[in-house]
Amino acid sequence: MKLSSSAILALFLLFSFYFFSCKPKDENQQVFIDKAELAPRHLRVIWTENPSTSAIISWTTLHEHGKVHRVFYDSLRRGGEKRNYVSQVSASKNGAISMVDEDLKEGVPQGYYHHADLTNLKPSTKYYFVVESDDLVSDEFYFITGPEDDRVISLLWGGDSRMGGPEPRYAGRTPHVDRQEMNKRIKSLMDEDPNILGFIHGADYGTTADWRHLFWWFEDHEIVIGEGNRLLPLIISRGNHDMQIGFEENFWLGDTQRKRGFDYYFATQFGSKTAILTLNTEISVAGDQRDWLEENLSNKRKENRWLLVNYHRPAYPVVKDFENATFKRVRDTWVPYFEKYNVDLALESDGHILKRTVPIRNNKYDETGIVYIGEGGLGVPQRVADSTRWFIQPPGFAMSAHNVHKLTFSREMIQIKAFGMDGEVLDQFEVKPRNLN
Amino acid sequence: MRDVSISNVLWLLKLALLLQCVGVFFYLKGGSAIETMLFMEMGLEQANSKLVENIIAWVFLIFGIVAFLKPDKYLLVIISLLTLALAYIIKRQAGSPFTEWSIPSHFIRIILPIGILLLATNKQKNIRGAYWVLLVGLSITFITHGLEAWSLHPRFIDYLLISSEKTLGIRFKQSSAEIVLKVIGTIDILVALSTLVFPKNAVFYWMAFWGFVTAFARVTELGLGLYPEVLIRAGHWLVPISLVWLNEIRNQSKVP
Numbered sequence: 113m114k115l116s117s118s119a120i121l122a123l124f125l126l127f128s129f130y131f132f133s134c135k136p137k138d139e140n141q142q143v144f145i146d147k148a149e150l151a152p153r154h155l156r157v158i159w160t161e162n163p164s165t166s167a168i169i170s171w172t173t174l175h176e177h178g179k180v181h182r183v184f185y186d187s188l189r190r191g192g193e194k195r196n197y198v199s200q201v202s203a204s205k206n207g208a209i210s211m212v213d214e215d216l217k218e219g220v221p222q223g224y225y226h227h228a229d230l231t232n233l234k235p236s237t238k239y240y241f242v243v244e245s246d247d248l249v250s251d252e253f254y255f256i257t258g259p260e261d262d263r264v265i266s267l268l269w270g271g272d273s274r275m276g277g278p279e280p281r282y283a284g285r286t287p288h289v290d291r292q293e294m295n296k297r298i299k300s301l302m303d304e305d306p307n308i309l310g311f312i313h314g315a316d317y318g319t320t321a322d323w324r325h326l327f328w329w330f331e332d333h334e335i336v337i338g339e340g341n342r343l344l345p346l347i348i349s350r351g352n353h354d355m356q357i358g359f360e361e362n363f364w365l366g367d368t369q370r371k372r373g374f375d376y377y378f379a380t381q382f383g384s385k386t387a388i389l390t391l392n393t394e395i396s397v398a399g400d401q402r403d404w405l406e407e408n409l410s411n412k413r414k415e416n417r418w419l420l421v422n423y424h425r426p427a428y429p430v431v432k433d434f435e436n437a438t439f440k441r442v443r444d445t446w447v448p449y450f451e452k453y454n455v456d457l458a459l460e461s462d463g464h465i466l467k468r469t470v471p472i473r474n475n476k477y478d479e480t481g482i483v484y485i486g487e488g489g490l491g492v493p494q495r496v497a498d499s500t501r502w503f504i505q506p507p508g509f510a511m512s513a514h515n516v517h518k519l520t521f522s523r524e525m526i527q528i529k530a531f532g533m534d535g536e537v538l539d540q541f542e543v544k545p546r547n548l549n
Numbered sequence: 550m551r552d553v554s555i556s557n558v559l560w561l562l563k564l565a566l567l568l569q570c571v572g573v574f575f576y577l578k579g580g581s582a583i584e585t586m587l588f589m590e591m592g593l594e595q596a597n598s599k600l601v602e603n604i605i606a607w608v609f610l611i612f613g614i615v616a617f618l619k620p621d622k623y624l625l626v627i628i629s630l631l632t633l634a635l636a637y638i639i640k641r642q643a644g645s646p647f648t649e650w651s652i653p654s655h656f657i658r659i660i661l662p663i664g665i666l667l668l669a670t671n672k673q674k675n676i677r678g679a680y681w682v683l684l685v686g687l688s689i690t691f692i693t694h695g696l697e698a699w700s701l702h703p704r705f706i707d708y709l710l711i712s713s714e715k716t717l718g719i720r721f722k723q724s725s726a727e728i729v730l731k732v733i734g735t736i737d738i739l740v741a742l743s744t745l746v747f748p749k750n751a752v753f754y755w756m757a758f759w760g761f762v763t764a765f766a767r768v769t770e771l772g773l774g775l776y777p778e779v780l781i782r783a784g785h786w787l788v789p790i791s792l793v794w795l796n797e798i799r800n801q802s803k804v805p
Contacts, residue, residue: 275589319589320643352643352644352645353643353644355643355646394646394703395703396703396706396707396710396723396726397703397707398706398707398710398711398714399706399707399710399722399723399726400722400723400724403722403723431580432579432580433579433580435579435774435775436579436580437704437767437770437771437775437778438645440771440772440774440775441707441711441770441771444711444771445707445711493588493589495588495595496595496596
């Protein structure tokens with residue numbers, strides 16, 4: 113066989129063509145615009161470091177970017193008449209959501225993101241607001257800011273709401289019923305207990321963070337609007353299926369992102385005695401993030417009764433290969449610091465299963481160790497655990513069941529309850545305060 | 550260099566393919582994008598998805614052993630296509646940094662059986678073809694890894710930081726690792742391009758050394774349990790040596 117120079121050149125050109133074709137393309141979609149579809153939608157509240165005084169309100173408009181995007185807000189109900197609200201703030205970030213070929217094929221409409229930073233809020237206060245894009249004003253919604261004191265609070269936590277492959281086979285044609293059912297469960301829990309202040313998401317929202325997936329995630333998320341149009345603020349983390357530009361466009365974290373770009377990790381302070389560190393397993397775990405983790409675990413441990421960590425890829429997976437580099441890296445790099453600073457509870461996702469480990473220290477059962485719960489069940493198809501793994505033997509366990517956890521923080525304990533799709537309690541246990549002296 | 554024959558080269562390449570197939574076997578047994586695709590995308594039961602994945606793992610292992618003993622041309626083409634399919638599934642499933650580049654990144658693994666095929670079918674006639682196929686495959690893999698390093702692949706940062714901490718006892722800052730990665734990325738790309746124009750043995754020896762070091766970084770970072778990751782990348786360090794030998798054979802054949 114003779115391979116001429118021109119053949120080699122052709123091979124390289126082919127490779128180059130392939131390589132550059134990997135990049136998403138920005139294209140505009142021509143669609144018929146229904147005026148009713150121009151109104152603000154997908155309203156959401158995002159919390160980052162200081163939920164008692166700050167929040168980000170985000171929303172989507174379809175088809176047209178618009179010119180004026182504002183939030184009108186107040187601590188009193190104003191019935192949606194924008195002139196009556198005491199405060200207003202313009203959106204600090206607006207832009208067109210990137211579309212790739214698959215988005216266009218799936219026929220999702222062109223979207224535009226809008227994010228507004230609310231600051232100097234009062235703690236433990238209901239804030240009523242409307243958003244305006246040009247002359248179109250949303251209904252009135254409200255959320256409750258985090259406390260500043262040591263009162264009892266509850267948070268919901270869960271991860272993995274994705275399904276399917278590149279085509280959203282659930283989207284529109286075959287609804288993602290499991291995700292929608294879990295969202296109904298979250299709404300019920302929120303309506304039943306006004307002490308539930310926010311929702312911690314363990315990431316992997318969609319199969320990708322391209323618009324065809326996030327669009328339907330936001331559509332389904334509108335199920336989680338509580339009684340009286342209450343919105344449950346989200347604490348966002350980033351998973352291995354959230355790596356596209358769409359995630360960065362649609363989830364804006366305000367100052368946290370201004371400080372650290374999209375490779376973010378942050379500590380959220382709830383009241384005076386509870387801190388939750390959101391980590392990012394999709395960037396270097398041994399670099400700046402580890403330095404930050406060590407510093408913040410040290411500082412937060414001194415100040416808080418309850419110290420939790422939330423991240424996507426598990427240190428103690430019950431489904432996937434325990435020795436896989438991704439999990440071992442988290443286990444080898446972060447867990448020693450979790451143990452050194454006596455983290456009270458670790459929240460993990462990714463595996464698509466419900467689990468609770470035994471308390472673990474030095475890679476073995478230890479009553480003084482850390483319990484790891486997980487691993488994602490907000491509608492993602494559930495896998496089966498490797499039941500032989502030592503860390504899920506009683507009192508640990510694992511089962512295939514969609515799940516969302518309610519974490520209630522009081523002076524005496526963290527009460528943890530895992531709810532199934534139908535509201536059944538799948539697991540419950542308590543974590544007592546550590547005697548750290 | 551003396552007494553290098555095509556049989557030696559063939560043996561080395563078959564060994565590389567065998568090690569690669571053993572590595573893929575362990576990789577698939579540990580759970581991979583195949584199970585995810587079958588379970589998440591195609592709606593197969595998880596147990597059945599895992600069963601299919603295990604079968605494919607055994608297919609790789611058995612084919613690798615058979616190809617080592619008797620490199621049948623159809624078998625080699627099948628291994629190449631299976632390796633390409635695996636890279637495609639990894640790309641399609643995504644879920645890790647830079648998986649969209651998995652096909653060019655795995656190019657030497659995909660092309661290695663074709664190099665063996667060319668040498669095994671009609672040895673003398675196809676030396677030049679085998680040489681260029683392997684060289685282009687290796688260069689594409691090196692260039693892709695170079696671009697990933699230049700783009701500050703987060704796992705590469707961790708290889709550097711954790712490996713240096715475990716082997717040298719030095720904890721570098723991330724910013725230092727990023728500078729080193731930029732340099733590594735540049736060298737990888739320049740080396741790969743230079744081999745196409747100036748195929749010097751010294752450069753191939755460097756590629757073999759560097760291919761082994763980077764493959765072994767998985768072990769220095771996270772321990773001996775990661776040895777399948779080194780095996781999968783056997784071509785990264787054995788193919789450059791085979792290119793040195795092929796160069797030598799080609800030069801010998803030019804001597805009147």
